[in-house]
Structure formats: C-alpha cells, structure tokens
Amino acid sequence: MEKNLNALTVTDIICVYSGIDGKCGCGCAGKYSYHADPALLTAGALRRGYAVSDDEVNPRMIKKVLKIMQDPTNEARVMREGENVSIVIGSRLYVAHFVEGITCTAPPVAGCLA
Numbered sequence: 001m002e003k004n005l006n007a008l009t010v011t012d013i014i015c016v017y018s019g020i021d022g023k024c025g026c027g028c029a030g031k032y033s034y035h036a037d038p039a040l041l042t043a044g045a046l047r048r049g050y051a052v053s054d055d056e057v058n059p060r061m062i063k064k065v066l067k068i069m070q071d072p073t074n075e076a077r078v079m080r081e082g083e084n085v086s087i088v089i090g091s092r093l094y095v096a097h098f099v100e101g102i103t104c105t106a107p108p109v110a111g112c113l114a
C-alpha cells in the first residue's frame with residue numbers, strides 16, 4: 001500500500017534509525033529502535049536476519065522519529081522515498097523502515113529532493 005508520509009502511523013514502521021549523517025549506518029554511528037509488539041519485533045528481526053536485542057526495543061523513539069518526519073516546520077531534507085524514508089536535520093540522519101507492503105509517496109516536507 002502506498003501512503004503519503006503524513007498518513008503513516010507507527011505500526012507502518014518496522015524500525016527507525018537515528019545516527020550521524022554521512023557516517024556508517026550499521027549502528028556504530030547511531031541506533032536502531034524497534035517496537036515492543038511481538039509481531040512487529042519478529043518481523044523486524046526477520047527483515048535484518050538476526051534477533052533484536054532488548055536495548056534496541058524503543059517504541060517511543062519510533063513515535064519520535066515519525067513526528068519529526070511529519071513536522072512541516074522542520075527544516076528537513078527527505079533523501080528518498082519508497083520502502084524507507086530518510087531525513088536529515090542538521091547533522092542527524094533519521095531513517096524509517098516500513099513494514100512489508102508499505103511504501104511512502106510524495107512526502108509533503110519542504111525541500112523534498114525526491
């Protein structure tokens with residue numbers, strides 16, 4: 001299902017990444033956050049191919065990143081759209097990875113490069 005960025009809810013997102021823009025995205029320069037919900041947690045582990053550890057479970061961070069992405073007052077740059085959305089604010093990179101079947105279209109964020 002294609003959704004506009006503003007129509008996304010937290011359960012459309014399997015995990016978020018928050019890290020330093022331009023640096024490695026493996027987790028050494030940032031952090032991945034996953035849902036506590038067992039089904040979403042399992043899907044997240046399947047997606048990346050190994051288990052999610054307890055310290056990566058942080059649903060509040062998913063909510064926070066979605067809020068940042070949907071905030072029209074942010075001077076944000078949406079880098080790409082599709083199966084994930086990346087957004088850069090200052091030196092911070094945020095990525096939302098969607099659950100299977102969800103894609104994002106036409107992010108309404110000012111300065112969108114897509």
Ligand SMILES: [Zn+2]
Pocket residue numbers: 024025026027028029
């Ligand atoms: Zn790394």
